[in-house]
Amino acid sequence: MYEGPIQDLIDELSRLPGIGPKSAQRLAFHLVKAPAEEAKRLAEAILQAKERIFFCKECGNVAEGDLCRICRDESRDRTVLCVVEEPKDAATIERAGVVRGRYHVLGGAISPLDGIGPDDLRVQELLERVEREGVSEVIIATNPNLEGNATAMYVAALLKPVGVKVTRLASGLPVGGDLEYADEVTLSQALEGRREM
Amino acid sequence: MRVLWVELRDFRNHAQTRLEAVPEGLVVAVGPNGEGKSNLLEGIAYLFLVASPRTSTSEPLVRRGAEAAYARGEIEAAAGRVLVEIEIPARGASRVQVNRSPVRRKRDLRRQVRAVFFGPDDLDVVRGDPAQRRRFLDEAVTSLWPLKESAVTAYDKALRQRNRLLKDWDGRGTPAGLEVWDEELVRTGSLLTALRADAVSRVAPAAEQEFRRLSGYGLECEYRPSVAGEDLAGAFRARLAERRADELARRTSLVGPHRDDLALAVRELGARAFASHGEAWGAALCLRLGLAEAIRAELGERPVLVLDDPFSALDPRRQAEVARGLSGRGQVVVSVADEAHVPEHADAVWDVSAGRVTVRARTDGRRASGVESGVEQGRTPGEA
Ligand SMILES: [Zn+2]
Numbered sequence: 001m002y003e004g005p006i007q008d009l010i011d012e013l014s015r016l017p018g019i020g021p022k023s024a025q026r027l028a029f030h031l032v033k034a035p036a037e038e039a040k041r042l043a044e045a046i047l048q049a050k051e052r053i054f055f056c057k058e059c060g061n062v063a064e065g066d067l068c069r070i071c072r073d074e075s076r077d078r079t080v081l082c083v084v085e086e087p088k089d090a091a092t093i094e095r096a097g098v099v100r101g102r103y104h105v106l107g108g109a110i111s112p113l114d115g116i117g118p119d120d121l122r123v124q125e126l127l128e129r130v131e132r133e134g135v136s137e138v139i140i141a142t143n144p145n146l147e148g149n150a151t152a153m154y155v156a157a158l159l160k161p162v163g164v165k166v167t168r169l170a171s172g173l174p175v176g177g178d179l180e181y182a183d184e185v186t187l188s189q190a191l192e193g194r195r196e197m
Numbered sequence: 198m199r200v201l202w203v204e205l206r207d208f209r210n211h212a213q214t215r216l217e218a219v220p221e222g223l224v225v226a227v228g229p230n231g232e233g234k235s236n237l238l239e240g241i242a243y244l245f246l247v248a249s250p251r252t253s254t255s256e257p258l259v260r261r262g263a264e265a266a267y268a269r270g271e272i273e274a275a276a277g278r279v280l281v282e283i284e285i286p287a288r289g290a291s292r293v294q295v296n297r298s299p300v301r302r303k304r305d306l307r308r309q310v311r312a313v314f315f316g317p318d319d320l321d322v323v324r325g326d327p328a329q330r331r332r333f334l335d336e337a338v339t340s341l342w343p344l345k346e347s348a349v350t351a352y353d354k355a356l357r358q359r360n361r362l363l364k365d366w367d368g369r370g371t372p373a374g375l376e377v378w379d380e381e382l383v384r385t386g387s388l389l390t391a392l393r394a395d396a397v398s399r400v401a402p403a404a405e406q407e408f409r410r411l412s413g414y415g416l417e418c419e420y421r422p423s424v425a426g427e428d429l430a431g432a433f434r435a436r437l438a439e440r441r442a443d444e445l446a447r448r449t450s451l452v453g454p455h456r457d458d459l460a461l462a463v464r465e466l467g468a469r470a471f472a473s474h475g476e477a478w479g480a481a482l483c484l485r486l487g488l489a490e491a492i493r494a495e496l497g498e499r500p501v502l503v504l505d506d507p508f509s510a511l512d513p514r515r516q517a518e519v520a521r522g523l524s525g526r527g528q529v530v531v532s533v534a535d536e537a538h539v540p541e542h543a544d545a546v547w548d549v550s551a552g553r554v555t556v557r558a559r560t561d562g563r564r565a566s567g568v569e570s571g572v573e574q575g576r577t578p579g580e581a
Contacts, residue, residue: 112362112374115365119373146355146358151377154376157376
């Protein structure tokens with residue numbers, strides 16, 4: 001334990017996901033030892049992101065205004081929704097260029113161990129969107145791991161009474177893994193081979 | 198399968214131990230307790246498992262004053278030679294290289310090389326609570342089919358998720374999303390149950406046979422799954438429905454492979470409660486020998502057997518029986534504390550003292566009969 005500003009910095013850093021106390025300490029001392037401009041640039045970037053980045057009112061993806069680039073794009077197929085856990089997953093699928101529709105970002109996956117239940121995700125918004133916008137197919141592209149799978153089952157059960165076609169990415173994705181690490185070929189094969197839930 | 202050479206550096210009390218030209222057949226490490234023979238066997242097992250069969254943390258593996266322990270060795274398998282190099286830091290994950298390339302997951306090594314370890318802690322498999330036998334079942338699954346390790350970890354995760362959901366539930370209605378965790382438990386649990394049943398169906402007959410040879414009477418070894426039936430998933434769902442009220446009241450999962458057991462009995466008495474110490478020890482040893490036999494049948498190749506102090510708890514007749522039974526099993530590395538327990542037919546004898554190993558000289562095709570007459574040679578490099 002240290003005192004004053006250095007401990008405050010360590011405490012703040014260790015709150016970030018994936019940063020343990022040891023890493024927080026290393027980062028804090030790196031920042032303190034770094035030139036003042038470097039620390040300023042980082043602080044500025046964080047503030048700018050906080051002030052200028054919003055979440056799309058439609059899909060929950062990152063946006064610079066009310067709506068994200070994809071939701072503003074009139075040429076996208078409005079009858080297809082691709083459900084993902086995080087904005088980075090939408091970006092991964094977008095890079096592969098295989099979804100003509102739009103996205104719906106849940107904001108995570110169901111995981112009681114992390115204190116995340118269905119109510120902490122944007123599932124109600126999904127249901128409303130599907131009903132309001134006349135969506136005909138929902139492609140569930142949550143991560144191919146236990147939590148992603150549980151989330152997919154939950155969403156599928158919720159959408160069943162609505163009568164919309166619900167599909168899940170085909171296997172072939174590395175099981176237990178993260179969508180992020182799937183290459184584009186694997187991803188487009190998984191999309192082509194998606195099966196109805 | 199065979200260890201060709203092994204080197205331990207800063208591993209427990211072995212500052213630097215290198216053993217060359219380890220023979221096929223029976224290899225015996227002998228020395229008083231606390232001198233490092235069990236550590237040597239642990240190091241050999243580590244090369245195969247990337248884990249210690251004796252401890253779950255790496256700190257005790259690192260010699261006092263050192264930053265990391267190293268285990269290196271080469272294993273000859275039917276598919277080719279496998280050079281294994283492992284760095285074990287006191288804290289953090291071990292780094293593993295196989296044939297000079299780093300591997301990310303333990304199973305990437307485990308699918309190439311196989312060993313079965315027996316140690317005094319195995320007595321708990323017979324005498325301990327059911328959790329110890331479930332651990333044996335999962336070890337059997339993962340050593341028979343290393344790629345199925347994910348089935349074990351997936352069930353464990355699903356169970357922890359579901360238990361947390363039940364525990365954190367505010368008591369109103371039903372826990373949100375319980376249905377999907379039921380399904381995850383059923384999906385991963387049915388798979389694990391099937392794998393455990395399959396493993397037992399292969400290990401049990403071999404273990405029973407080993408025990409009969411040792412004792413003259415049988416060992417019964419039967420899988421008692423929490424959920425059974427032709428349609429495993431269906432039976433699982435039905436049991437969950439039956440126990441729903443109990444689960445909500447007790448806020449924990451009451452159905453599934455985490456409630457399995459392996460029933461062991463000798464002379465029709467439950468081994469846990471009734472077997473003598475010698476019988477219990479023999480049963481524990483025979484389960485490992487049975488597992489080795491099951492792996493041989495599955496793989497078409499014998500795993501290396503690493504047996505830490507298998508004789509001490511056995512009466513002289515059983516000792517002799519076990520010792521005789523250790524030839525013709527491929528490479529078997531055994532430790533004994535007592536010179537009198539070194540089997541006559543050993544193919545190599547290693548004297549272990551204060552973390553140093555001396556290979557005992559062989560005389561006219563047979564090993565020297567004792568320390569006094571043995572010529573000291575083959576000192577480990579870096580010494581002398
Ligand atoms: Zn949007």
